[in-house]
Amino acid sequence: MITEPRPTPPVVAILGAGPAGMSCANACLSFGLRPLVIERSDQAGGVQRRNFHPNLWMLGWPGETGESLTRRMVEHYASLPIETRYQTELLGAQRGKSVFRLSLAESGGERETIQADAIVLATGMHPYATPELEDLARRSPRVIIGPLSHTIRDGIQDADVLILGGGDNALDHALFLAERRNRVRVHTRGTFAARATFRTACAGREDIRLVENSTPLRLSAGQEGILAAWPGEELRFDWLLVMYGYRPNIELLDRFSPSLRPDLTAGGHVHVDDWQRTSTPGVYAAGDLTAPAQPSVPTAIAQGLAAARAIERDITWRR
Ligand SMILES: Cc1cc2nc3c(=O)[nH]c(=O)nc-3n(C[C@H](O)[C@H](O)[C@H](O)COP(=O)(O)OP(=O)(O)OC[C@H]3O[C@@H](n4cnc5c(N)ncnc54)[C@H](O)[C@@H]3O)c2cc1C
Known part of the structure; x- marks a missing residue:
């Protein structure tokens, strides 16, 4: 009996392991995509890891602080079969013949190049x-x-x-x-x-x-x-x-080859459509760096999920 080789799932490189990146990675698994998450710090969770205030916008856990909510999300995330590179910086991103090539550097100095069928930007914001x-x-x-x-x-x-x-x-x-x-x-x-x-x-x-x-x-x-x-x-x-507010973490776009850099909004956020697509085909963005009307954990989770769904629609059937 001849068995067809199983197609390898499309790889989605997700930059940032806050709520948007973690949610996108989780959703990729259910849409038959292979997430590979690149996180600059040594932990997943994003800014809410330090939030000692109760989260007022997540239904179902009244009074729970951002810290505790994040612990639960990170525990769930860690139990999933998701490859995550911590303390890793993006050095460059180019478009190859049919895939993106991302060069990465770990804090220990090790370098590698990975290939990805899609990129999701989920790097959040920093205080200004x-x-x-x-x-x-x-x-x-x-x-x-x-x-x-x-x-x-x-x-x-x-x-x-x-x-x-x-x-x-x-x-x-x-x-x-x-x-x-x-x-x-x-x-x-x-x-x-x-x-x-x-x-x-x-x-x-x-x-x-x-x-x-x-x-x-x-x-x-x-x-x-x-x-x-x-x-x-x-x-x-x-x-x-x-407490002057926040600016999007978009400095890594300087390391994208010029033809891959997505359009920004007037406020310097990454411009996306309703499906979290940026102006660059194959590059998506989710969470705070897209300037949602109300930046929040539920918003970031929803946008991460929508990005994974868009990638599944845009990529899977093309291969
Ligand atoms: C003071 C404060 C209070 C808030 N209170 C609430 C609240 O009560 N309820 C609520 O729902 N929301 C609240 N929010 C908003 C909520 O925290 C954000 O909307 C949410 O964290 C956005 O998720 P994100 O994944 O987009 O970004 P982030 O949580 O910022 O995560 C981004 C991740 O990307 C990583 N990263 C950054 N740059 C790079 C890079 N170059 N390469 C790789 N990784 C990178 C970061 O290390 C981080 O892990 C609050 C925010 C603040 C600041």
Whole structure:
């Protein structure tokens, strides 16, 4: 009896193992695709790994924190037959004759080239700060850029805290810190854009002061803490938290050959259609780096799933 050789499943290279990447890899398995996940850090899970706040948007686990939700997702992910390269960076991506060729470098220095039938970008976002504030944070451990650090959760109590920023993260953290006996001032350069529930909750507290249209003229950090100066006023704080928002992790696109680089939106996110296809055939994107209307774990999971479905439709029947 002659048996036909089994076709090898199309390989999907997924960059990033946050909720979007993990969900896409999981969905690839059910659509007969072979996921190969490339993650820069040493763990899967993405930004929610450090989220000590309850996740309000995942139905079914009321009150569960982002950390705990992520632990469950990562345990499930680790039990699946998914090849994952941790602490691995993409060095380059080119289109070969019929497949993509991705060169990778592991943190140990080992290099390899893999072939993939499709690529999914799922690298999320990173907190943004000006170069001056980044420099201050490098010089002082009392300057923290972005939310969700364990220092914020455990290390700031009975202190004077300055938060710069006017979005949800700024006011959510102001409330969190005020509940831990801290005195908090939040300065934003425009008006507060945080959701109304946070604005109302902050406005009702004596230990939180919200100041609009105000950027410090000068900031310095030393033994005596953080000094912040405004016209006619200089104040000392124990901590400075910078909550300016997030920028998409798209720097790896510089390592794509120019013809493979997908179009970006005006805000610098990866532009996708309803099926998570980018402008480059064979390249898809899911999760926060696509600027969804409401970035969240459920949104990232849904987009990862949709990307896998699109790949199955676009690729499987072509081979
Ligand atoms: C403070 C805060 C609170 C939030 N609260 C909630 C909430 O309560 N509920 C909720 O549902 N959502 C919440 N979110 C949003 C949620 O965390 C994100 O929408 C979700 O994590 C997006 O998933 P992602 O997979 O797109 O990206 P991420 O979770 O950012 O994962 C991206 C992954 O890609 C990796 N990566 C980055 N660059 C590279 C590279 N070059 N190569 C390889 N890998 C790379 C990263 O290491 C990471 O593992 C919150 C976000 C923040 C910041």
